[in-house]
Amino acid sequence: MTELALELIRVEYAYRRDVALRGVSLQVRPGEVVAVTGPSGCGKSTLLHCAAGILRAQAGTVHLVGQNLAELPEADRTRLRRTQAGVVLQFGQLVPDLSLTDNVALPLLLEGHEREAARRAALGWLERVGVADDAAATPSELSGGQNQRAAVARALVTGPAIVFADEPTGSLDTHAGEQIMELLLSSARVGGSALVIVTHDNLVAAYADREVRLRDGVIQHEVSLS
Amino acid sequence: MNLRTLIELARPRSSTDRRRMALLVSAVALAGAFLLAGQRVARHSATYLDGWEQSSYLAEPGLRQGVVVAAVLMAGTACALAFQALRLGTAARDRRLTTLRLAGATPNQVRLVGAVDAGLGGLAGGILAGPLYFVLAAAVQALPGEARVLPAPNYLDLLAWPVAIVLLTVLAAIAGRSLRRGLVTEPTVDPAATGWRTKYLVIGLVGLALIVLSSMVFNLVTIFAQTAGVVLAASGFAPLAVARHGRRLGRSGDPLKMLAGARLLHTARPVGRMLALLVFCGGVAGVVMAMAVDLQATSGGVIQDDPFYLTGFAFVGLLALFAALAAGVALLAGTADDLLDQRRQLAALSVFGVGESQLLRSVRRRLTSTVAPAITIGLLIGGGLYSSILLRAEYSSSGRAFVVVLVGAVTGGLVAWLVAAAAAFLLRGQVREAVDPQNLRSA
Numbered sequence: 225m226t227e228l229a230l231e232l233i234r235v236e237y238a239y240r241r242d243v244a245l246r247g248v249s250l251q252v253r254p255g256e257v258v259a260v261t262g263p264s265g266c267g268k269s270t271l272l273h274c275a276a277g278i279l280r281a282q283a284g285t286v287h288l289v290g291q292n293l294a295e296l297p298e299a300d301r302t303r304l305r306r307t308q309a310g311v312v313l314q315f316g317q318l319v320p321d322l323s324l325t326d327n328v329a330l331p332l333l334l335e336g337h338e339r340e341a342a343r344r345a346a347l348g349w350l351e352r353v354g355v356a357d358d359a360a361a362t363p364s365e366l367s368g369g370q371n372q373r374a375a376v377a378r379a380l381v382t383g384p385a386i387v388f389a390d391e392p393t394g395s396l397d398t399h400a401g402e403q404i405m406e407l408l409l410s411s412a413r414v415g416g417s418a419l420v421i422v423t424h425d426n427l428v429a430a431y432a433d434r435e436v437r438l439r440d441g442v443i444q445h446e447v448s449l450s
Numbered sequence: 451m452n453l454r455t456l457i458e459l460a461r462p463r464s465s466t467d468r469r470r471m472a473l474l475v476s477a478v479a480l481a482g483a484f485l486l487a488g489q490r491v492a493r494h495s496a497t498y499l500d501g502w503e504q505s506s507y508l509a510e511p512g513l514r515q516g517v518v519v520a521a522v523l524m525a526g527t528a529c530a531l532a533f534q535a536l537r538l539g540t541a542a543r544d545r546r547l548t549t550l551r552l553a554g555a556t557p558n559q560v561r562l563v564g565a566v567d568a569g570l571g572g573l574a575g576g577i578l579a580g581p582l583y584f585v586l587a588a589a590v591q592a593l594p595g596e597a598r599v600l601p602a603p604n605y606l607d608l609l610a611w612p613v614a615i616v617l618l619t620v621l622a623a624i625a626g627r628s629l630r631r632g633l634v635t636e637p638t639v640d641p642a643a644t645g646w647r648t649k650y651l652v653i654g655l656v657g658l659a660l661i662v663l664s665s666m667v668f669n670l671v672t673i674f675a676q677t678a679g680v681v682l683a684a685s686g687f688a689p690l691a692v693a694r695h696g697r698r699l700g701r702s703g704d705p706l707k708m709l710a711g712a713r714l715l716h717t718a719r720p721v722g723r724m725l726a727l728l729v730f731c732g733g734v735a736g737v738v739m740a741m742a743v744d745l746q747a748t749s750g751g752v753i754q755d756d757p758f759y760l761t762g763f764a765f766v767g768l769l770a771l772f773a774a775l776a777a778g779v780a781l782l783a784g785t786a787d788d789l790l791d792q793r794r795q796l797a798a799l800s801v802f803g804v805g806e807s808q809l810l811r812s813v814r815r816r817l818t819s820t821v822a823p824a825i826t827i828g829l830l831i832g833g834g835l836y837s838s839i840l841l842r843a844e845y846s847s848s849g850r851a852f853v854v855v856l857v858g859a860v861t862g863g864l865v866a867w868l869v870a871a872a873a874a875f876l877l878r879g880q881v882r883e884a885v886d887p888q889n890l891r892s893a
Contacts, residue, residue: 298805306803339702
């Protein structure tokens, strides 16, 4: 049996009294593209953060590429996330002081790669996502779309098994959003990465193989789109 | 817009804003207390002949003027700290004021909000300055006679206090109104994003030339010229050195050094200004150190009139320490503001494993790798310049002064490193907040 890229079993999470997830279970196969949709405040981002191990699930189990996150100490959890998962956020969230190259090279440097090798890999990814000409520029010198391309490169530079994207087109216009989605999908497919996209945009969800709709912290329904 | 609306809009809302206001009020209160002390000394007229037991610094009219100047310098330093406090928290304030513009406020109304914000801080600080001055004066009265450099307060101080309140309020309001950054009224490009290095290089070179030229002749005027040279050289070269250090760290393969370096490179000018002040403080301390060595040598191991000289050295040392603390606090506050401003990006970094401890290490590196060299260089410059004067005057103590200056500079640098490391530890709360995954939800 093929190992799942991600498995959530009855995951719960609450912000003090505000319950965000109520026993959510979800499976993502390698290479699969899953869109998590739903209205604002339904728990989409919390689900993604729990799945990526950014937040620790308060109940239930999260298996990321076969590893039970609850059983891993913080350092190992971070290392697993750094090597096996990529994360793209709504505004890119690149470090403003660093060049695009250094931003993309950062996960590799944190992993202990040599600077030159990390920069070469970063430049390769910037080339692939179409912003190699701006490799020396800082995020503030570029458009939101260009930053988001670099954020995609940063998420994929480690060759992750799964990529988590939280509203990756939320800050972009329709055209730039389509470009980012196509880039994200094609780049993920090249490396065989699974993709979990949190979005409230039906156009973005249409790119997925499967749509999981959340409401009030529970999965309302799942639809296969492929 | 009436005053009530202005006050309502200017009122600090976030915890950062409140911290900024607390720093502003404290700095203004200190400035006010020193100003009140200065006016009290200036009004003092008693001499030795009046039979009081008082410090020679008050009894001799010539020295008394020096005490007034020192009090004004202390007030000036506190004002500089207040100005730094006004510049803090600008990211949050920028957003608030930009929202005001969007809501229809004119540029002048936005500037007025800035003036009222600062003016309120000035007013509160001015009110606190009175009690602070009276406490300071009472504390000084408890010291031994020679160290009593501040006369006992009298009823005229109660009249000077309201004047100080008005003065400080007006000054703060003017500063708040004139601060372009933090009062975004028109979209502007950072005017000095390019070409600033040449300007600072010229300033530094002018300072260096002044030091070299004034070293050729020794008299009272050239001492002032040398001091001015040190100030100019430090002001010009410090930002350039910070930028260079930032670039060097940025090229490192260590991601934490890279992050520290990139931030230094982008804040080279404000950080450089504070480091220039630290260099100057170190310079003053270096001079005092060399003077003390010289004095001990020339008096055969026993400093004649030691309470007099010790008071003088302590006075100058305190002034330098106070200014250095002001610069240190400004650096620390600027770092805290950076953390707040970049919290989303830093929280995103936590996804890749740059957690609280790593970020704290990066912040510590930023502070220690700049503050410690600044103090060491300052001590070497100050002590070195004074020792070279001794050498040229063929004083036998010059050799010993050089050794003491060298040991003092290394020790001072180590102490500064420890203080900066401890100060970075104080920022752990801000660091924890910055990497909190909750910041990722703000989208």
